[in-house]
Every structure is written in structure tokens, then in C-alpha cells.
Amino acid sequence: MPETITCELTVRLGSGPSWSSVRATQVEATDIVRVTVAAGATDQEVEVQPGDGVSLLFISPDPPSEDLSYATSSGATDHHLLDQPHLLSGKGAVGLLGGSAAPTSLFFSNAGPADAGVTIVVGRKATP
DSSP: OOEEEEEEEEETTTSSOEEEEEEEESSEEEEEEEEOOOTTOOOOEEEOOSSSSSSEEEEEEEOOOEEEESSSSSSOOOEESSSSSSESHHHHHHHGGGSSOOOOOEEEOSSSSSSSEEEEEEEEEOOO
16 A cells, blocks of 8 residues: 655745745655664665665664765765755655665764664655
């Protein structure tokens, strides 16, 4: 049975203008993954989905930190800092992670002195 994921975003410039967007994404399956990335970890693999068809990927660090990052392949030189939550909605946005298909695993590194929590929400197809 299809599931709807609704994302609401408001961008407000101080006391100036603001923009809002509400988008509903229809998906066949959702996955929620909660992991702890150990202090000093390098390329800690976290499986996030079994195949292609990701249309929404939300990665929320706790706490956000410039010491915490992830890559889409082990040993990659291109790491994405988790200094704020990441929301990729739509195949075009998910495609920004590189490659023609969404990653099946993410590889987290934590250069900080303390463990960090990460929550990952995936909205995807369940059928080929």
C-alpha cells in the first residue's frame, strides 16, 4: 500500500521575506534507520535500502557537527559534512549524491571526540 511522506519547508530572512513549500511524495516503502557513529570512526557502513528507486532521503545528525560526514562509497574522497540535516527529495536531488542510482549504503566518519547519533529516513519503491 502506498505511503505519503509530506515535507514542509519555510525559509525566512530575518524580518524580511519568506518562502514556504509543502510537498507530498508517494512511496511504496519507508525505512527508518537509527545508528550511532563512534568517535573516531572512518567509513562506518550503514545499509539504507535494498535497491534502486529512492525518491526521498533524510539524514539527521544528533548533534550536527563539522566532524561528522558521510560518503556514498567506502574510501571515497568526496564526503558530505553533516553540519545540518540533509533532505533530498525527488530523484534529481537524490541523484546529487553521484551515480545514476541512489546509494544502497552510506559510509559515516566521525572525527569528533564523542559518539554521534544519525537518523536516516528513506522513501522508496518496493517493487521492480
